Amino acid sequence: MARVFIISNRVATPQAGLHAGGLEVVLKATLKNYPCVWLGWSGEIKAHPKTRTMHQKGNSYIVSDLTEEDFDEYYNGFANRVLWPILHYRLDLAEFSRRDLSGFLRVNEHFADELAKVLKPDDVVWVHDYHLIPLAKALRERNLHNRIGFFLHIPMPPPEIITAMPNHEHVIPSLCHYDLVGFQTDNDAANFARYLANELGMPSHISRRLGTGDRVMRIGTFPVGVETRGFARLARRAIKAELVRKVMNSVPGALMIGVDRLDYSKGITLRLEAYERFLAANPAWHGKITYLQITPKSRSQIKEYAEMADTVNAMAGRINGTYSDASWSPMRYVNRPYSRTALSGLYRGARVALVTPLRDGMNLVAKEYVAAQDAADPGVLILSRFAGAAAEFKEGALLVNPYDPDAVAAAIARAMAMPQAERKSRHAALYAALLRNDVSEWGNKFLSALMGTKEFHLKGEDVASRKSFEMTSRPH
Ligand code: GDG
Numbered sequence: 001m002a003r004v005f006i007i008s009n010r011v012a013t014p015q016a017g018l019h020a021g022g023l024e025v026v027l028k029a030t031l032k033n034y035p036c037v038w039l040g041w042s043g044e045i046k047a048h049p050k051t052r053t054m055h056q057k058g059n060s061y062i063v064s065d066l067t068e069e070d071f072d073e074y075y076n077g078f079a080n081r082v083l084w085p086i087l088h089y090r091l092d093l094a095e096f097s098r099r100d101l102s103g104f105l106r107v108n109e110h111f112a113d114e115l116a117k118v119l120k121p122d123d124v125v126w127v128h129d130y131h132l133i134p135l136a137k138a139l140r141e142r143n144l145h146n147r148i149g150f151f152l153h154i155p156m157p158p159p160e161i162i163t164a165m166p167n168h169e170h171v172i173p174s175l176c177h178y179d180l181v182g183f184q185t186d187n188d189a190a191n192f193a194r195y196l197a198n199e200l201g202m203p204s205h206i207s208r209r210l211g212t213g214d215r216v217m218r219i220g221t222f223p224v225g226v227e228t229r230g231f232a233r234l235a236r237r238a239i240k241a242e243l244v245r246k247v248m249n250s251v252p253g254a255l256m257i258g259v260d261r262l263d264y265s266k267g268i269t270l271r272l273e274a275y276e277r278f279l280a281a282n283p284a285w286h287g288k289i290t291y292l293q294i295t296p297k298s299r300s301q302i303k304e305y306a307e308m309a310d311t312v313n314a315m316a317g318r319i320n321g322t323y324s325d326a327s328w329s330p331m332r333y334v335n336r337p338y339s340r341t342a343l344s345g346l347y348r349g350a351r352v353a354l355v356t357p358l359r360d361g362m363n364l365v366a367k368e369y370v371a372a373q374d375a376a377d378p379g380v381l382i383l384s385r386f387a388g389a390a391a392e393f394k395e396g397a398l399l400v401n402p403y404d405p406d407a408v409a410a411a412i413a414r415a416m417a418m419p420q421a422e423r424k425s426r427h428a429a430l431y432a433a434l435l436r437n438d439v440s441e442w443g444n445k446f447l448s449a450l451m452g453t454k455e456f457h458l459k460g461e462d463v464a465s466r467k468s469f470e471m472t473s474r475p476h
Helices: 028-033 068-087 098-118 135-141 172-177 186-200 228-238 242-250 268-281 303-323 340-349 364-372 405-417 420-436 439-451 463-472
Strands: 004-010 036-045 051-056 059-066 124-128 147-151 180-183 209-212 215-221 254-259 289-294 331-334 352-355 380-384 398-400
Touching: 004 028, 004 098, 028 036, 028 439, 036 068, 036 098, 059 068, 059 098, 068 098, 098 135, 124 135, 124 439, 135 147, 135 172, 147 439, 172 186, 172 215, 180 186, 180 439, 186 215, 215 439, 228 340, 228 364, 228 420, 242 340, 254 340, 254 405, 268 289, 268 303, 268 405, 289 340, 303 331, 340 364, 352 364, 352 405, 364 380, 364 420, 380 405, 380 420, 398 405
Parallel strands: 004 036, 004 124, 036 059, 124 147, 147 180, 180 215, 254 289, 254 352, 289 331, 352 380, 380 398
Antiparallel strands: 051 059, 209 215
């Protein structure tokens, strides 16, 4: 039986797990339906790195340590100081160094070596995210002709931005070594196709099949979703959980929620500015709204992230200093993570969600908030037009330009005053969009497209379906 190799920077091993809501959640159905081998970084930095294998529930996990140098150059360096800002349209924040690029390529070569030791010819490889863009090229150079797909979780900007990245020609074109390259939205896919047209002279229309020599690479759009019904169930139960009840009981009036990793792409500082303007313009709401911003720290070793943590702290302090009275504070800013259950209950209790990234591949918080609502009395989603989720949520969300704090402030006022009938009809449209694209089908859709077949070999299927799998698989 063909195995699915999932390759990502971090691996949700059975022992450690990952921060809930990350890749582990979107890959849950894939891990259940297919025999999988998940390979990536162990999360540990060692002077003498080792690779370990674990097994659980029919799946295997292979994790490799990194050296300090690898971590600095590959992860903190090229991935998070060059690719992350540039793919989020932030050329101003990119810090390129040749040393980081060579470390980035070296770690990709290392993962390719580890894979080459265990890969069998009919295994399918599914690579995730920007850290591993060059992996297929490294595998092809090792003479591996497996089906290899890539999914980019973050945005793909227009070629005018990508080409400003030094040495982009050594990184981005290596995506052509995949059989299938998947994006969150049509806009991302179109940007990539335009890069290929401008830089490599490939056909400019998005035929979704672009030939490179004897290999056909296909481009597709596979928007990530949430487990809609499961998350709704979790939220229904969680609203009664002690922590959630405590929060709800301690809030005078309505709760407004924001949940984001502490990252400049999430637009948190401009969002706080918008809230400040809302408070200045709407004294009638003082004492009747509490904004809870949950922001677990991330990537604190990178300068911009540490600076941003200070700025957000100062802004939250200023807002509370200006507007609080003895019985009310307009906002609560917390840096610690909460359990997925607690989050789902808080979403359900919140009258408004503020999701205003400056740029975001998809944004699952927006989707989780919608899934968690009580359909009989739902809250309102204020969503940045620059989140991938906006493509599916045009109808139903209050779409805003996150760079315009006055417009976001006006949207908060509108959401707070919105009559129940309008909230219900907007929520119905949003929930229907979620159901149309549930994450339980996401892995299936990608893998079927990668195999070029409608059906793909599921765990426990019989020999007949295996035969059809072999026959429909394309010769290399
Ligand atoms: C990348 C792309 C794309 C957050 N705080 C806590 C917590 N979370 C969970 C949320 C959500 C997840 O983390 C964040 O997902 P996002 O989609 O919002 O953002 P990124 O982390 O930047 O993810 C993004 C995604 O990949 C998937 O393709 O949508 O565009 O940037 O699930 O709930 N979870 C828990 N406690 C917290 O405090 N348990």
